[in-house]
Amino acid sequence: MESCYLTMSEKRFCFLVRCLWFDDMHDRAVRKQFDKLAPIRDIFTLMVDHFQKYYCPSEYATIDELLLAFRGKCPFRQYISSKPAKYGIKTFGLVDPRTVYTLNLETYLGVQPDGPYTISNASQDVVLRLVEPIFGTNRNITGDNWFTSMPLIISLKEKKLTYVGTVRKNKREIPKEFLPNKQRVETSSVFGFQKECILVSYCPKKNKTVLGISSMHHGDAIDEETGDKKKPDIITFYNRTKTGVDLVDQYCQNYNVARNTKRWPMFIFYNLLNVAAINALFIYKANHTENIKIKRIDFLQDLSWELIKPQIQFTIETLPIELRRRAKILLGEKDTVAIETERPDGSRGRCYDCGRARDKTTRRWCCFKVDKVVQGIGISKTGNVARRFFKNTEKVSELTGVDVNLLNRFSVILTAMTSGSEINYERFDKYAKETAELYVRLYEWYRMPPVTLDPKITALRTESRKPLTTLPPEVVFLLNI
Numbered sequence: 001m002e003s004c005y006l007t008m009s010e011k012r013f014c015f016l017v018r019c020l021w022f023d024d025m026h027d028r029a030v031r032k033q034f035d036k037l038a039p040i041r042d043i044f045t046l047m048v049d050h051f052q053k054y055y056c057p058s059e060y061a062t063i064d065e066l067l068l069a070f071r072g073k074c075p076f077r078q079y080i081s082s083k084p085a086k087y088g089i090k091t092f093g094l095v096d097p098r099t100v101y102t103l104n105l106e107t108y109l110g111v112q113p114d115g116p117y118t119i120s121n122a123s124q125d126v127v128l129r130l131v132e133p134i135f136g137t138n139r140n141i142t143g144d145n146w147f148t149s150m151p152l153i154i155s156l157k158e159k160k161l162t163y164v165g166t167v168r169k170n171k172r173e174i175p176k177e178f179l180p181n182k183q184r185v186e187t188s189s190v191f192g193f194q195k196e197c198i199l200v201s202y203c204p205k206k207n208k209t210v211l212g213i214s215s216m217h218h219g220d221a222i223d224e225e226t227g228d229k230k231k232p233d234i235i236t237f238y239n240r241t242k243t244g245v246d247l248v249d250q251y252c253q254n255y256n257v258a259r260n261t262k263r264w265p266m267f268i269f270y271n272l273l274n275v276a277a278i279n280a281l282f283i284y285k286a287n288h289t290e291n292i293k294i295k296r297i298d299f300l301q302d303l304s305w306e307l308i309k310p311q312i313q314f315t316i317e318t319l320p321i322e323l324r325r326r327a328k329i330l331l332g333e334k335d336t337v338a339i340e341t342e343r344p345d346g347s348r349g350r351c352y353d354c355g356r357a358r359d360k361t362t363r364r365w366c367c368f369k370v371d372k373v374v375q376g377i378g379i380s381k382t383g384n385v386a387r388r389f390f391k392n393t394e395k396v397s398e399l400t401g402v403d404v405n406l407l408n409r410f411s412v413i414l415t416a417m418t419s420g421s422e423i424n425y426e427r428f429d430k431y432a433k434e435t436a437e438l439y440v441r442l443y444e445w446y447r448m449p450p451v452t453l454d455p456k457i458t459a460l461r462t463e464s465r466k467p468l469t470t471l472p473p474e475v476v477f478l479l480n481i
Contacts, residue, residue: 039265142244143165153213187204214234255274
């Protein structure tokens, strides 16, 4: 959160998001006459091209559809009752099931106007467009029954690709022996062989069958690991490789960068960012085998830091002094802001502690600004005076004449009492008595009044407990840790 705060303000971030467009608005109306995806076509094509350029997928790939939940106005928004979101933008994806790397994406646009972007939405044509980057590589494609057809298997075989998938029971090519019937024995399998592929009908229970087809397998092998279920190899292979697109959808929902928007181009852009982050993780793992077990949340935090770090470095000199100091701490740089008690040339200038609001000019700094007294409450910013007073004990000693060691001991006592941790009573009592003796020895003309607050009561554990790493070692010594 600190890094986000120092990058830009929330107001500027919302302004940039509101003004973010992905095309030239002047000729958009002309392009929309031929392409429904015109507002984001360029950036969509660019990112998909980079997905294919920087990663070589494994020997298996999965094709499936996913519905991106969106209820705003969109000319190609879909309603699918079987999906949890019901309404959204339908997208087809080609994913590597081993690494969950997205290789290709295509947004379903319905019927496009006549022109260069007119395409067929038939399942076979959708598959051929998605697998075009891996033509001739002898890989296998896994798809569900919406994509599966005999013409598709023959076309993929011509492109040197194999196919494994389920088949709908209403296909005209399916023999009656492969359809559900009450005479079938449970866990039995029926195989049908052709030159191009193998058809299998598996009966998991009475009067129910699962139809699978494969152009990669060449026999009627049964997977022995399934035990009494006796599932065919084709079915178990399909179950292992069918989840690629579903995993991508799940990962996008776990760490989603999307914000509420009614603009569908922005919604598609957010989805592209989610997919790009997932792809970046698996490219990183492939190139850094020594850090292959890195958690996704840690990778996303490191990735976001590397993206916003140049912006902080670019604007650091224009930030106010306090924000500049915090930014340099975040960047690991040494703070070069010098704090002097007196100006070298003796000229008058604004007090460093008072800031611009007060606009107090002086040759020296104005001691410390005391908060306004509020009746029955104390001061307007409780604790602010004490923090400023003990921030530089040497400077306070010079201005007030109080011993530096005594000031440091007072600071330790107050910090321990307000730390939110349980105090070690014996150590604290000894330390307080030594401080009182030092006080009386140095300033005998005034006696310290007795302490009326019980440190154990004052320093109860609270939800706002300070991290121990931020406390001085003298304070940690007085606490029960």
